Amino acid sequence: MKEYKIIKIDNQNYPMFDDMVFWRINGKQRTYSEKSEVANNNFSDVYVALTNSNLYVYAALDNDKFVGWISIIYMPKVGRLNGLGHLYIDELWVEPTYRKQNIANRLLEKADELLNTTESVGVRLYVNTENLSAKKLYVKCGFSESGTAYFMEKTEYHTVQN
Incomplete structure (x- = not known):
């Protein structure tokens, strides 16, 4: 089985990570002209977020493109557990043609x-x-059900002023 490198996302490799997110959202990779257009983007807000010491984003690399990622947040527990908290996996995704190759496990x-x-x-x-x-993947990796919960969300979109 092929070994994929797992790389921490930072300011240097974020544009390639952004290409993978585009791929996930649109079901296809960016064209050359779309990549050229994105190359002129200013990702400064994202670069600030990537410096957050409680945010961890890793991606699986196949040659010259990322094919999957995991986003993890550390949240301290104030008032309990001596301040120690939990890691929360916010997102885990592997491009469908790369699944069942141990990437999610890695x-x-x-x-x-x-x-x-x-x-x-x-x-x-x-x-x-x-x-x-x-x-099934999570159970295989040692997770177990810990009750039933409802996932609830409140979303507010902010527009960026130029």
Whole structure:
């Protein structure tokens, strides 16, 4: 089985990461002209977010493109557990043609590594009850159901002034 490099996302490799997100959203890779257009983007807000010491974003590299990623947040627990908190997996995605190649497992290993470096007490995630293949993956990687919860969200979009 092919080994994919797992790379931490930073300001240097973020444009290539952004190409993968485009691929996920649109179901196709950017054309050459779209890549040229994006090359002129100013990702300064994203670059600031990437410096957050509680945010960890890793991607799987296949030659010259990223094919999957995991986004992990560390949240301290104030008032309990001596201030130690949990890691939360916000997103895990692998491009469909790259699935079943151990990439998701390798990305999830980053959360296990962070358990030690952040002194977290555990890793938490949410999975859609209808996404049985993801649930099977998480169980295989040591996760277990810990009750039933509703995923609720309040979204407010802000427009950026130029």
